[in-house]
Amino acid sequence: MILPHLPALQVVVPLLAAPLCVVLRRTAVAYGLAFLASWAAFAISVLLLLQVLDSPGGVISYELGGWAPPWGIEYRIDPLNAYVMLIVAAIGAVVITYAGPSVAREIAEPQRYLFYTSYLLCLSGLLGVTVTGDAFNVFVFLEISSLSSYILISVGATPKALTAAYRYLIFGTIGATFYLIGVGLLYQMTGTLNMADLAQRVPPLAGNRTILVAFAFIAVGVGMKAALFPLHIWLPNAYAYAPSVVSAFLAATATKVAVYVLIRVYLTIFGAEFSIAGMGIGYVFMPFAIAAMFVGSAVAIFQPDVKRMLAYSSVAQIGYIVLGFGIATALGVTAGILHLFNHALMKGSMFLALGCVFYRTGAVTIESMHGLAGRMPWTTAAFVGGGLGIIGVPLTAGFISKWYLVTAALERGWWWLAALILLSSLLAIVYVWRVVEAAYFRPAPAGAPAGEAPFPMLVATWALVAANVYFGLDTRLSVGVAERAAAALMGGGP
């Protein structure tokens, strides 16, 4: 009885747990609710992925309120959103498992139930963006997740968190507004908001000036939300000053969902033929993606604050994801979608490891990590595990994404692009090595705090590290679904 309603429950469970937290108020109760709702969302996303892979057409459609599409809001799940949903829900479940002690350390007691409320709203917003098949509904959920993430960032320990959140608010609002303008223009031309319906009606209008303007507005708007270079300026401070839990959660999910919207809009609504062959969107995004890979990594090398370093590294990694999209072949899109998954695991584990460091030492600068390997061996090893993935060392998930990216570049005969991917990976070695050097080869300052982080935090961090290694060895799930999603996208219809 419950199985056909899973698409709605995916959003509804965390969405309704949020106001319950506000009403019940007790921190322990709020945490319990957030924990249950996040794991329930994860279970639902797994079931949905299995349903999608089993269903003959590879698509599940759910009519919200019983109103048939294209008039009503349709939740439409194909391999691509089932895959992104699995990433978001899995990270959500891992992060909430981790959150207890970390939130207790970093956030004042009276604010904690509101923190969990915002966390749940953010989770349901991100899941909503991925589950819905309605272009306007995407905007609504994007705003739910954005507004709650501004709150989550602003409760960071330093006053700088407020300015960081405010800057993100300005950029995020402009981005969402641009997206909305684009959707409005599409609606003006076609009279529909349903993505599948738009996909039928937009391609015949190709070349119409309104459609072209919509095309450009959405590119800039979603580019801002995805922090695509050079629209990434909000990201480093937002991730650096947010509470540890929030940095890990947002870095692994929020920009991923924005990139998902990018892929969905250009390859489903506008269609691969119009976007890639007609407008050359691949060539538009590729220079920015390559610039992101190099600038992000290069700036990361010079950051004294490790959290900020990871934030710049995220800018670079978004570059790799968009690069796959920019190569604009089935293999390239596969590589992009695959890196979406793998980067969430790697960056999530690194941010969580940093949260453990902050929990024990109260700082995450390079100096504060001197001799950390002796003081917190498990945490340091987890950080290095994630770092190896970022570099793309074989036997980690990062290697698989780099392999697919390089293969996709070579398939188009772009050997120079393959060389650039490898070169930028060398930069990643430099910034990860700085931490390794500090942690393993520098003596710990006298009287430095020692001892591991609490058990739940370590377990969650290591779960992601283990996943990072597992998906470096067994790629049936990660590559398999990414290939199916890319084939569906590049083959025309949704």
Added chain:
Amino acid sequence: MIHHLILRVVAKLLIPYILLFGLYVQFHGDFGPGGGFQAGVIFASAFVLYALIYGVEKARQVIPDAVLRVGIGLGVLIYGGTGVVSLLLGANYLDYSPLAHDAPHGQHIGIFAVELGVGITVASVMATIFFQFAGRSERDEED
């Protein structure tokens, strides 16, 4: 305070009618212009007027923060809960048709419940926002 006499008397006269008008907009929303959002704002404006005339502290005694907080959550729960009820009755989420013996009545009841939820949350949020800003200026004056 004596020179605020007219304001105080007029406010006392007006507030019940503002509340009543808010309820009218709420419950008449399915026949005429109106609905939960507008009704919530009008309803909250009565408390704002009370706070402007009699002071924020007195207004907070009339409607404590704890009540507002519950109201904020409760409205969303009523809205979402309506959808859960339709799920339990075997229909799609937020499909109101099975809520009564026939579909039109079901739709009517569903919209009514959902708009009530919107009204409660909007009224509580409006009042909370006002109290937060008004309370801040009072705190600053104490500093």
